[in-house]
Amino acid sequence: MRTSTQYQRILRWALLFLMALPLSFYTQAQKKPGKTLSPYFLVKSKNSKVDQMPLKETSVDVNIAGVMADVTVTQVYKNEGKNTLEAIYVFPGSTQAAVYAMTMTIGERKLIAKIEEKNKARQQYETAKKQGKTASLLEQHRPNVFQMNVANILPKDVIKVELHYTELLVPTDGVYEFSYPTVVGPRYSDTPAAKATANEKWVKNPYLNEGNKPNYTFDINTVINAGMPIQQMACTSHKVNVKYANKSTGRIALKKSEKYGGNRDYIIRYRLAGSKIQSGLLLYEGENEAATGDNSDEASEKFFLMMMQPPKAPKNTQIPPREYVFIVDVSGSMHGFPLSVSKRLLKNLIGKLRPTDKFNVMLFESSNQMMSPESMDATPANIAKAINVIDRQRGGGGTRLLPALQKALAFKETKDYSRSFVVVTDGYITVEKEAYELIRNNLNKANLFAFGIGSSVNRFLIEGMARAGMGEPFIVTHGTEADVKAEKFRQYIQNPVLTNIQVKYNGFEVYDVANTSIPDVFSERPIIVYGKYRGAPKGKITITGLSGNKKYTKTIKVSNATQDNNQAIRYLWARERIKLEDDYRRYYGAERQKHIKEITRLGLKYNLLTQYTSFIAISPEVRNKEGKIVTVNQPLPLPKGVSKNAIGNTSSVNYSRTMSIAPSSGKRYKRRRPYRKTYAPRKKAKELSISTRGSGGVSKADMDEVEEVKDELKKMQEKSVRLYPRQKKHMIRHVVQAGESLESIAKFYRITANSIKSNNLLKNGQVTAGQKLTLEVNKVIFKVRAGDTLHKVAQYFKVTVRQLKAWNGLRRNNLIIGQKLTIY
Template sequence: MAEMNPIKVVSVALVFALSFLTSIHTGQGKRAGNGIAVGGIPGPALAEQGLPDTGDKTLSPYFFVKSEDSDVDRLPMKSTSAEVEIAGVIANVKVVQTYRNEGKRPIEAIYVFPASTRAAVSAMKMTIGERTVTAVIRKREEARRDYEQAKSQGKSASLLEQQRPNVFQMNVANIMPGDEIKTELTYNELLSPTEGVYEFVYPTVVGPRYSNQPAAGAPASEKWVQNPYLHEKEPPTYSFNITARLNAGLPIREITCPSHETAIRYEGQTRASVDLGANEKFGGNRDFVLKYRLSGESIDSGLLLYRGKDENFFLLTVQPPKRVVEAAIPAREYIFIVDVSGSMHGFPLEISKRLLTDLIGGLKPTDCFNVMLFSGDSTVMAERSVPASADNVRRAVEMIGRRQGGGGTELLPALKKALSLPRKEGVSRSMVIATDGFVTVEEEAFELIRSHIGDANFFPFGIGTSVNRMLIEGMARAGAGEPFVITRPDEAPAGAEKFRRYIQSPLLTNVKADFGAFGVYDVEPAGIPDVLAERPVVIFGKWRGEPSGKITVKGSTGAGEFAKTVDVGGSRPEEGNSVLKYLWARARITALTDRNQLRSDATRVGQITELGLKYGLLTSYTSFVAIDTLVRNQSGSDTVTQPLPLPQGVSDLAVGAPSPGLRMYKSMAAPRSAGRGEVSSRESAGSGRPQASPAREEKEKAPVKSDLRIAVRKVEVRGSLAETDVRSVVDSRAQEFLNCPEWSAGKHKPGIETIVIEWAVDRSGKVGNVRFVSSSKRLSAHLERCLIKIVKNWIFPSGGNKGTVVRVTIEY
């Protein structure tokens, strides 16, 4: 497979720049109030400025550009905070968003933000000065109508809508100059441990979604994709804070926060508090992850009961048996599907490379496998799966290692192509998907996977600091697999090992629940899936009469039959368990939504709507709306969409448009041609991405003028980061040095020379203090500046309490 040469990189960048200049000259690229967009200029940005929308653009995120109009506050979101209370296995979360208008004209603020896929949002209120308005739940279209009417009447109002189970949108109307408006929403979720570890995840930012859907025909529920973003490495324009209070009910063994710096205080054996570190004020660019383990590997399992006025609810958790490894593991086929699109460029793709190296390297010689890389197009290693021999494994690792990331994220064509690959009869097939999930085709992906449930099971790996967990968890649920999320390179080996254990020996199969004399109904899930991970079996439901009798959960293990019996009479209904009604309703809504994605049904839509209204929950078809009674604005307002930070480690390529001032991205490489023995498909014509003409493709295949090669000979690390993590980034990025003009133009004479460069990496992963330690040959000042500039653009994993010093020896 040919290496991407620097001439190609430069030529693609030049073509893109010329196209951009042409679009400005012809009036197709225009500066909008919140961003500048090229080719895929978002309709809302045009509409805000009264500019015409041609109607032939795709839904696209775009880069924020600060308006020169100081009368309008384009950054109304000032802070977001969360207070988390964890009692036993249930988390209660209160989220407060503060909006302030520091401009001179009234505004409407729009903010798109993420949430847990399991969040049951049950309340919202809006505070304006001393007045507080409690929101009410309405059918989605009714809530939107009431909000728009209040906005036009000059009343302050707020509207909370669900765009995806894990993506919400807040609209706040008529924020007057000098106003500070706070919105507060409350949600609950169930925490279920895996291998003895409880994990609470608070998502902080929605990553930019790739879509090839035309903007003109897109429904209103999809318009959120057209959101402005800041550039990579730019911190959020609003502050972030989170506190957590843990009452585990059992002795706590340890608490960790791998994502952020925190202060952890233990308050006795069963209680603790967690506060965000002082230097994490702008840490809202990655998921907040809190993990804790109970002493003695204990698991909080059993039966919780709640007796309501009209309905009673229960929650049953049963810990499965220990894993038994089969003596003889049958041969399997693995299809590794790897996202190499623009949003995966840099740090996320390096995690994928590390993960896939561990996964493929751990295959048995009796297994067979194939590798598919996808962005706007897709490339497979072979037309059919090959044996997991040492040569084939090395070939696959080299194929993955050469990719740098670029292009769109055409997930569906990749899945369809993978499912159509020839297969060996009688061999179990598993699909392993590595992606950040920054797409808008979640429902279509779930439907495709469910329709092939007998052909393969699916194990998605979410890669990055703010992955689309709805997609990752939904693909696993639809494909009878297990989801994984890998946020750092050092988590890749453990993730690969977990995957091997799950595949080789499921914990529990053929799982059934016998409720005996306990009068249950409306049980979720209707059927209990096989248990792959060391995670409790979780069952929600309602009950009638008196709580008595026994519940028995049965299943098959590698060592024989398993049965666990719970005495219902041993548990008492408690008022503090009232949250069970929300958790049950959320579980039922998820099940109905899953079935509706497979085959849309008006009856199910009605059932979801009814559940949202009855239990006061945010759903795709029900929204919260709060309206003040005072008329405060008589002059109209400007609508502004709050720009979001790119998730930590995600590059500008995820947005796919040049930044202001024609500043080109540090890597505008086009998707590379398939290497020898690989099979490639052209990028979809409807992808919304430019396709090269045949003449241009031939030109790009011209040989590189320089035969210069870069080799990393030594990496020395002092500080918090692991040498393997640093080495992974350096190895993958060192070839960028070839983009420096003196080297790319072939001015270097043949021979082996060395340079030693040193730099510092701060706790957020940013590079600084780059300097040359030594060089066997004198370098020009221009070349030194170019090499330093390249290193400063690298991003390393964050973490640790202190910085890291890196010294690298390079041969060229």
């Protein structure tokens, strides 16, 4: 039996462990660098007395043509110090962004960057920096993180940075969205700043104190030339003025009251009018050929982009019958949890097929087997049979996806049915290059959707397969997500309005078409085809397919295509090819160097920033003859509504340049009230520690017991965190019921009526029964534990018992252990 002295020692050590926790949190935060989500200048310095280099203004011009956004960003900075500086300009972008130009103006001199191989550009920059020349270097660290270095900036220099990028806008639920990131949010990394690689140094930067507005002005102007009638435009983030030049062109400008609105992302949304399948064609002819008549390969390149926008709400007569082939991984790596989640997912997917649908199931590991020689009708008996087959799987054998895909593609087609392949796997697959190309080259036979299953999914593979198949990736990391993701998949795929699509070019000579095989058109996704053409823009493009049970034909006259200001097509085409090569580089290590060379070639030819090409600009004269250069950190505004507790190890500063460290908040323990008794031993340990100081050393046995106490305390802490999970943002669908109003719906979900109007682009507050709304809500699924009551749960989440009962359809106050409650 342990003596009281031993307990005192154990509790004393437990006390030291507990008291060290807040310090350890702080120490870990000190090692974690900060996140950047928008452009800023990071200016290195060892001299704390060097003046700051504040951003004076940001102006953005956005030109949206069809599905393309061409963006010009201009930011003005001023060196207000007395020292020559080196600055680092860091900015984000979406993974779709193609950065194709950059200029830096210092005083009267404008430096135009040229594209170079990355290592070569870095060497040129370092040489110019040592020589005292003003130089600028723009690099890509990640697909959505770019960095600009500027060396030898003299005191009082005014710097104007101008960069150009373009990106593709793809609508969701018929709504197009453009977002310009302005907010710098905190990021955390497990790598200490001192040990971070050169590519990751950009994440560390100080922040202004919480609540301080940015001291620079922000302005953004957007022109939308949709090429089709616009139903409505709106800005969900800022106050704006909206004007329509005509049915298909609109302008959005910030109001003067938003002059300092650069502390949150700028987001606009617009919807096209009409309920028919609409098509359009955009052309771009290279300036060199137009101006000089040059017939060289580079000068004669011409690009086209054809887009087909499906109807917003297709009629039942437009929905063709569907066929699903589920390709399910039952290999050894799927044994246990992943396969259990797969079973639940497939029960949801197969169990809710329409009676008019057909389906089949292929199970694969070292070998593969199809459930039926032909796809079966989705009858209750066939569905039950399929679920029974899936339930019997235990997982075993190797993983061979290529033979499974080949067999599935060779599977007899069901005439007049829209076919989709659904691959369910954990992603631990050796995918040969032939398999990847097999998916891309057979899009006219079927769409491919990829479900990644498990707590550590190979996301690169799942997303790459979906991208190759022109489908959508879905990641399911735990069982509770299976129902949600299955429903999301059904909503996405339930309305294919055009199948068996073929594109023919008559009298219009095309080549290097980015996507030769066309997937089915869904109500939530348009068709986009882009490539190159030769000769005069003449002839016609014919699109054929099946809409419901009727043949569909659409002809576009090339001579009627829009040719104004479509240069972005050139960069988007090249960006798509670079993405494809980058996928090959990631997945096929044996040919890695081949794909790196091709990415480099494309980046150099089309003047694009890539992982292996950079922009470099060097002034000819020596401006810093002494060669001395110092640096400072440019403080950033915290995102609107973000607490300083999110900063971690980064500095928090005010405009008087008072520097302070923002440690991790000690308030993290306040949410652990259900386990109040964990504080009792902590309090008792403190008292005993005072009374037993100097009582002697601690034996190894005592230390082992202390470790046991520490383990128990950790488990209790983890348990207390899991007891009441935090609410998270979710997008849900709500079907309006008879008698409901916008206000009653908003009250039910505890959101605002304005947010409903904004997310659904409603012109007024009127809703009708049967109307489908997209809602952004705070939601959590809470699992009832022993001792929980409706009153306790309601009190913790600050809701009423009546609300809990309404959200979950409860008639009585009784709860069952393990019961799941939805809380908004």
